[in-house]
Amino acid sequence: MLAGRSSGGLPLRLLGAVLVLGGAALFATSGHWPWRRLDLPVARPILVDAGDGLSETLDTLRRGETLSQLFARHGITDLDLSRLDPSLSLDPRRLRSGLIFSFRAVSPDSHPTHISVRTAPEQRVTFRRVADGWDPKVEPITWRSEPVKIEGAIDNSLYEALDAQVGDDQLDGPNRQRLAWDLADIYAWQVDFTRDIQPGDRFRVVFERLVSESGEVRFGRVLAGDLRISGKSLTAFRFQENGRTAFFDADGNSLRRAFLRAPVQFRRISSTFARARFHPILGITRRHEGTDYAAAPGTPVMAAGDGVVQRAGWSGGYGNLIELRHRNGIITRYGHLRGFARGIRAGARVTQGQTIGFVGSTGLASGPHLHYEFRVNGIAKDSRRAELGNGAPIAAAERAAFEQERNRLLGLLGASSAVATH
DSSP: OOOOOOSSOOOHHHHHHHHHHOHHHHHHHHSOOTTSOOOOOOOSOEEEEEETTEEEEEEEOOTTOOHHHHHHHTTOOOOOGGGOOGGGOOOTTTOOTTOEEEEEESSTTSOOSEEEEEEETTEEEEEEEETTEEEEEEEEOOEEEEEEEEEEEOSSOHHHHHHHHSOTTTOOHHHHHHHHHHHHHHTTTTOOTTTSOOTTOEEEEEEEEEEETTOOEEEEEEEEEEEEETTEEEEEEEEEETTEEEEEOTTSBBSOOSSOSOSSSOOOOSBOOEEEEEOTTTOSEEEEOSEEEEOOTTOEEEOSSSEEEEEEEEOGGGOEEEEEEOSTTEEEEEEEEEEEOTTOOTTOEEOTTOEEEEEBOOSSOSSSEEEEEEEETTEEEOTTTSOOOOOOBOOGGGHHHHHHHHHHHHHHHTOOHHHHTO
16 A cells, blocks of 8 residues: 655645756646646746756746747747648647747857757657757657556545545646546446445555656556445456457456446535435425436536437426437436537437536526436436446457456456455
8 A cells, every 4th residue: 555645735845946857857746747838937937957068948838929939038030830840749829838848058148959848748849950950859758657556445535535545656636636537437337436435435446657767657547446335346457359448347247338327427416316305496395306416517417328319408397408218218317407518409319428418507406416317117216226237248259368367457456356256
């Protein structure tokens, strides 16, 4: 188990030191990549020691500034940006403020002879002054992969549990959040993390951490997981089948099902399925045939499964409502929407995970939330307890390779086959 993360945010004085040290340290500690706009108080270029008898100045592409203006600030007027090769990924029209450029010169008072900028995690663009101008190149950046295992209790939320177990030296805050969201997506057909988590539940995860040649660290991908939810073990193993990556349980069944457990990615529910509840608008008690997901206005709402739009429009207390018809007599309803996604109308076909509408507070709603119903042959069912079937088994031709990979990942998880499959 990894040591807990340090408390508090990154101090402002450390941010300044990070900028002086350059992009590599910034990647590892700030949670921002230099090709995104950085909200750092950089008002002027900063001179640092580049070694090898050279001086290096770090400067930031400012908001509303062009590359030509940035280069001119450093005395560079002979670099024709219009002739840049598109493969350099340095289109002046698409660059965002916040990019950190390095200008190297033989002395602080001379014009730069070398320019470099990080345009992506895997590449750096450089310009070297030559006799007839500038020689641009793309330098690849190598990242090595290393597996990291973490485990712990999920007392309140998956993100809080991961945040407590993964230290800043392992992953920064934004990358910890990516890990939590990826896990939630992997188990989206088995677990609704807003309702299914109970005290005593635990997680065990092996993920891939990427480390660059400069020591930068970022989250790669989840390799395997074992969630203990209400005493039941739910395993997940990454495997590439027929060229496509998917997750399977220990028996080789796909985790994908016909329906998602939750139709929104916002992980908070305001009320659960119940036979009766006090209606906050009407002031009466009546049957509540669904689940309310409290979320910010405009949060995308996803189709829980493949289907056909049966209706999309105003429907009394539901407000703006979408009703989808699925196979086997299943209907799903999505109420109180602020609006519908483009193309959502009666008769339109939708696929699982497709955005169909946006959270609102129309109809009899006390605040912004999604009202979700799962009906089978006209009868409302608790979507948490609805039987969603089994995932498709792994192809027979892939079985041996899958079992070999599963056993390798079980070893990384520190779990035996017997433990992981029960």
